[in-house]
Amino acid sequence: MDFKGKRLVHTPEGVRDIYGKEYANKQNIQKLFENKLHSFGYQNIQTPTFEFFDVFSREIGTTPSKELYKFFDKEGNTLVLRPDFTPSIARCAAKYFMDETIPLRFCYAGNNFINTNNLQGKLKETTQMGAELIGDASPEADAEMIAMLVESLLNAGLKEFQVSVGQIDYFKGLCSNAGLDEETQHALREFISSRNDFGAQELLLGKNISAQSIEALLHVNSLFGSYDILDKALEYADNPRSQKAIERLKQVYKLLQIYGVDEYISFDLAMVSKYNYYTGVIFSAYTYQAGSAIAKGGRYDNLLEKFGKPAPATGFVVTIDDLVSVLIRQNLCPKLENKNLLLVYTDNFEMAAAKAKLYREQGYSTVLLKKKESEENYKRFAENNYFSEVIFLS
Numbered sequence: 001m002d003f004k005g006k007r008l009v010h011t012p013e014g015v016r017d018i019y020g021k022e023y024a025n026k027q028n029i030q031k032l033f034e035n036k037l038h039s040f041g042y043q044n045i046q047t048p049t050f051e052f053f054d055v056f057s058r059e060i061g062t063t064p065s066k067e068l069y070k071f072f073d074k075e076g077n078t079l080v081l082r083p084d085f086t087p088s089i090a091r092c093a094a095k096y097f098m099d100e101t102i103p104l105r106f107c108y109a110g111n112n113f114i115n116t117n118n119l120q121g122k123l124k125e126t127t128q129m130g131a132e133l134i135g136d137a138s139p140e141a142d143a144e145m146i147a148m149l150v151e152s153l154l155n156a157g158l159k160e161f162q163v164s165v166g167q168i169d170y171f172k173g174l175c176s177n178a179g180l181d182e183e184t185q186h187a188l189r190e191f192i193s194s195r196n197d198f199g200a201q202e203l204l205l206g207k208n209i210s211a212q213s214i215e216a217l218l219h220v221n222s223l224f225g226s227y228d229i230l231d232k233a234l235e236y237a238d239n240p241r242s243q244k245a246i247e248r249l250k251q252v253y254k255l256l257q258i259y260g261v262d263e264y265i266s267f268d269l270a271m272v273s274k275y276n277y278y279t280g281v282i283f284s285a286y287t288y289q290a291g292s293a294i295a296k297g298g299r300y301d302n303l304l305e306k307f308g309k310p311a312p313a314t315g316f317v318v319t320i321d322d323l324v325s326v327l328i329r330q331n332l333c334p335k336l337e338n339k340n341l342l343l344v345y346t347d348n349f350e351m352a353a354a355k356a357k358l359y360r361e362q363g364y365s366t367v368l369l370k371k372k373e374s375e376e377n378y379k380r381f382a383e384n385n386y387f388s389e390v391i392f393l394s
Contacts, residue, residue, distance in 0.1 A: 013124070014122075014124030015123060015124055015125045020386045021386045024338075025324055025327075025328070026127070026320060026321070026324050028333075028334060029156050029157065029320065029324055029327060029334065030109060030127070030129060030320050032155050032156045032157070032334060033129055033152045033153075033155065033318065033323070034129060036152040036155040036156075037131050037148065037152060040105070040131075040144070040148050042105045042106060042107035043105060043106060043107065044106075044107055044108065045089065045092065045107070045108050046110070047082070047089065047092050047108070047110075048088070049081060049110070049111070050071075050079045050080060050081050050082060051079065051082060051091070052077060052078070052079060052080075053070065053078040053079065055080075055088065055091055056068060056082075056083060056084065059306070060087050060277065060306055061276030061303070062083065062084045062086075063083040063084055063114060067083065067116045068080045068081070068114075068115060069083075069113050069115050081112075081113040082110075082111075082112050082113065083112055083113060083114045084112060085108055085110070085128060085317060086132065086315060086317070087277075089106055089132045089134075089315070090132075090134075090300075090303045090304045090306070090313070091307045093134050093304060093307075093309065093311075094308050094309035097134075097309070098308070098309050100135070101135065103133060103134060103135040103136040103141070104134040105132075105133055105134075106131065106132045106134070107129070107130065107131040107132075108129065108131075109127065109128070109129040111126065111127050111128070112126060122292075123321060126319050126320070126322075127320040128317050128318065128319055128320065129317070129318055129320055130315060130318060131145070131148065131315055132315035133145060133313065133314050134304065134311055135311050135312065135313070136313075136314075137301065137312035139251040139252050140255060142248075142252045142255075142280070142281045142299060143252050143255035143256050143258075145297060145315065146165065146256060146265070146283055146297075146316075147259035147261050149163060149283075149285060149297065149316050149318070150163060150259075150261040150264045150265075151261070153285060153318075153323075156327070156334070157332045157333060157334045158287060158323070159330075159332060160287060160288065161286060161287035162265070162266050162285070162286050163264050163266070163283050163285045163286075163295075164224070164283060164284050164285075164286060165252070165265060165266070165267050165268070165281065165283045166267065166270070166271030166272075166281070166282050166283065167245040167246070167248060167249050167269065167281055167282070168245075168271075168272065168273070168278050169279070169280055170220075170233065170237065170245040170246060171189075171192070171269070171270075172185075173239045173240075173243075174216050174217050174220070174237075174239070175188070175217070176239065176241065177239040178209045178210070178213035178214075178216075179209065179213075180209070184207060187203055188200060188203060188217065189272045191203060192220055192221060192272060193272050195270070197218065200218060201214075204218065212238060213238065215236070216237075216238055219236050220236075220269055221270045223267075223269035223270060224266070224267060224268040224270060226266060227253055227267065229267055229269070230246050230249055230267060233246050233269050234246045245280070248281060249281065252281060253265065271283075271284065273296070273298065277300045278298045278299065278300055279299050279300055280298070280299035280301065280314075281298055281299050281314070282297070282298030282299070283297055283298060283316070285318070287326050287330075288326075288330070289326050290322060290325070292322075294318060294319060295316055295317065295319070295323075296316065297314070297316025298315075298316075299312070299314040300313055300315070301313065338386065339363055339364045339365060340364070340367075340386060340387045340388055341367065341387065341388065341389055341390075342369065342381070342382045342387045342389070342390045343355060343356050343359065343366050343367065343368050344370075344378055344390060344391065344392050344393065345368070345369075345370060345371065346370075346394065349370075351393065352368055352393050353368065355393060356368045367387075371392070378390050378392075
């Protein structure tokens with residue numbers, strides 16, 4: 001094989017092939033997760049793999065332009081591969097359900113694409129699954145979304161994890177009360193997101209801000225833990241917006257207790273998202289042996305208005321690839337039902353075909369092969385290619 005041929009068998013950086021048992025595990029976990037979404041009444045929806053650039057523009061508040069895979073159609077329109085499902089679902093809801101007043105419940109699965117050099121072990125193409133609840137601004141909607149995420153993760157086989165819940169309005173209220181401009185707010189978000197207390201302090205001390213506001217903003221990073229930290233956060237809430245944010249979290253927590261999932265819940269008031277469309281309660285799911293959150297979500301009450309349909313909404317997405325990886329590392333992958341048979345015959349094709357048909361009618365995926373190799377070679381092939389059994393017909 002020449003150099004070009006050798007290069008062509010490899011994938012570009014940030015993407016990979018998945019096959020055999022690993023792919024079977026992925027499909028099984030995805031199905032188990034989806035079954036729980038369906039049990040809550042969420043219906044499947046499919047949006048295009050690529051959309052107009054404006055669906056994911058800076059004004060929408062989604063992925064930065066430099067991280068998008070952009071290309072042109074023959075009319076000269078700028079198109080992008082989908083980096084984020086939520087704006088696509090919002091666009092779709094605005095198009096087909098413009099006048100609907102009853103809340104909509106959608107779930108989805110598919111691949112998304114982010115062109116970043118800062119991979120840190122992450123893929124540029126990942127499979128995601130999620131849910132969106134559109135048209136409901138209540139605490140009950142927030143609680144339903146978080147409880148459904150907990151139950152879906154449990155149904156997929158995960159046992160030890162935490163869903164960390166925050167409220168973006170708490171931070172925004174503190175910033176607004178301190179009179180911070182947009183540029184300073186963005187810089188402060190970066191420091192808080194990376195838990196850089198010294199950077200945040202240096203930034204704020206260089207501004208004309210009251211000592212009380214500086215103290216409140218610097219304490220955001222310490223506001224994480226159990227339900228008790230909400231009362232502590234209320235002490236630093238020096239404005240109605242931040243106070244209302246904490247009251248909302250208390251309401252949601254009481255509802256999560258009713259769902260019986262409160263043992264999986266913690267709080268983090270320093271939680272901020274790179275997606276600027278989030279407006280209220282936000283949350284992320286964490287488990288051990290995972291480098292970052294395996295699921296993220298939150299409320300985005302202003303996003304649909306960008307597409308012409310003013311409506312509150314909340315949702316979440318789980319990265320299936322990350323969920324599969326942690327389940328494998330934690331030895332928690334749900335047991336697979338392997339009904340793949342390798343049926344090897346010698347001469348009598350008619351008898352072999354009848355036997356294969358019988359197995360298939362019984363629900364077995366049956367491959368029929370005429371014997372040309374040694375029995376050991378067929379057994380090796382079966383073991384390497386996810387067959388449960390090799391049957392040799394004499």
